Amino acid sequence: xxxxxxxxxxxxxxxxxxxxxxxxxxxxxxxxxxxxxxxxxxxxxxxxxxxxxxxxxxxxxxxxxxxxxxxxxxxxxxxxxxxxxxxxxxxxxxxxxxxxxxxxxxxxxxxxxxxxxxxxxxxxxxxxxxxxxxxxxxxxxxxxxxxxxxxxxxxxxxxxxxxxxxxxxxxxxxxxxxxxxxxxxxxxxxxxxxxxxxxxxxxxxxxxxxxxxxxxxxxxxxxxxxxxxxxxxxxxxxxxxxxxxxxxxxxxxxxxxxxxxxxxxxxxxx
Numbered sequence: 001x002x003x004x005x006x007x008x009x010x011x012x013x014x015x016x017x018x019x020x021x022x023x024x025x026x027x028x029x030x031x032x033x034x035x036x037x038x039x040x041x042x043x044x045x046x047x048x049x050x051x052x053x054x055x056x057x058x059x060x061x062x063x064x065x066x067x068x069x070x071x072x073x074x075x076x077x078x079x080x081x082x083x084x085x086x087x088x089x090x091x092x093x094x095x096x097x098x099x100x101x102x103x104x105x106x107x108x109x110x111x112x113x114x115x116x117x118x119x120x121x122x123x124x125x126x127x128x129x130x131x132x133x134x135x136x137x138x139x140x141x142x143x144x145x146x147x148x149x150x151x152x153x154x155x156x157x158x159x160x161x162x163x164x165x166x167x168x169x170x171x172x173x174x175x176x177x178x179x180x181x182x183x184x185x186x187x188x189x190x191x192x193x194x195x196x197x198x199x200x201x202x203x204x205x206x207x208x209x210x211x212x213x214x215x216x217x218x219x220x221x222x223x224x225x226x227x228x229x230x231x232x233x234x235x236x237x238x239x240x241x242x243x244x245x246x247x248x249x250x251x252x253x254x255x256x257x258x259x260x261x262x263x264x265x266x267x268x269x270x
Contacts, residue, residue: 004109007102008259010089014077016067016252018234018263024244028052029062029209030263031236032244041244051177051209059216059227063115063263064206064234065107067252074253081233082205084143097143100204101150103232106259108153114264119198119226126157126200129215130182132169144204154200161185161194161222162215175208182218192223199227206231 008015021027026045033042042049052058068078079085081100086093108115116122128144148154163185168178184193199219206212206229216227238249 004102004106007089007094007098008106011076011080011087011094011099012257014074014080015065015257016074016077016249017255017257017261018064018067019248019251020263020265021061025248028058028060029206029234030064031067031234032242032246032248035243047175047208051175051213053177055177055179055213055217057217057220057227058213059201059229061118061263062206062209062212062229062231062234063118064231065103065262066233066257067236067249068233069236069238069249077233078235082235097146097150100143100147100232104147104154104202104230105151107262108151110259111262111265112153114262115200115228115230118264119200119228121198123157123200123228124197125159125161125194126154126202127159127161127219129201129203129211130160130162130164132164132166132172132181132211144202147204148202154202157200162218172210172214175210177210177214177217179214179217179221181211181214184218184222194219195223195225197224199224201227201229203229203231204233206234 018030019025024032024041026033026048028044028048031045033045035041066077069075070078076087080087080096084096086095131142148158161184162182165180165183168181171178172181201216203212212229216229219227236245236249238246
């Protein structure tokens with residue numbers, strides 16, 4: 001924990017709290033849903049409504065450690081995690097894999113109980129979502145295995161069981177999910193290789209949910225008892241015309257970030 005704090009503390013102002021579920025916050029991904037014609041917010045956002053549509057089971061909630069924006073002066077965390085840029089931290093440069101491992105380690109240490117409560121018991125497996133970018137060879141080697149390898153509690157349970165079905169990769173790039181976008185390594189469709197497994201599915205960035213929910217569905221289809229999705233960042237677009245997203249980002253920017261709270265337990269720790 002001390003090592004993680006040393007890495008994160010210089011850039012802690014870049015982090016933004018993820019809200020707990022309430023009216024105006026999507027119950028799945030914790031960003032802002034649209035409002036109904038009567039002015040009341042929907043329970044889930046349009047992206048989640050689209051990406052879980054047709055799936056018998058999906059990951060709910062998706063737990064993200066921090067909100068992030070892609071553009072503007074507050075996009076430092078997005079640049080680190082999504083664009084893989086090193087950023088200044090004191091007199092040194094902070095590398096993406098170092099920051100991501102420290103963030104995931106510190107969050108897991110603080111909120112393992114929150115995550116296992118959602119899972120219904122201790123995790124029996126940790127895995128990640130493989131790359132879907134054959135058109136970008138440098139991205140074919142995902143950073144998450146290196147991140148997970150630096151965290152002893154996750155490394156002990158890590159199994160890279162998912163493979164990308166590149167036939168459907170274009171669907172994911174359109175930010176739509178697909179039930180066959182991923183398959184289990186060495187297992188035909190329908191095989192119950194993960195029966196009774198409680199899986200922690202880890203990714204770096206949650207945008208629409210297409211990748212996360214497609215991967216979660218593949219794990220459920222393989223027999224997983226429960227899949228808990230954990231993302232380092234949840235991208236949010238706080239447009240002036242989108243009341244709920246703008247309100248969530250403003251609240252997150254006004255409040256100091258703390259690893260003592262998460263979107264699952266913040267309502268009880270305030």
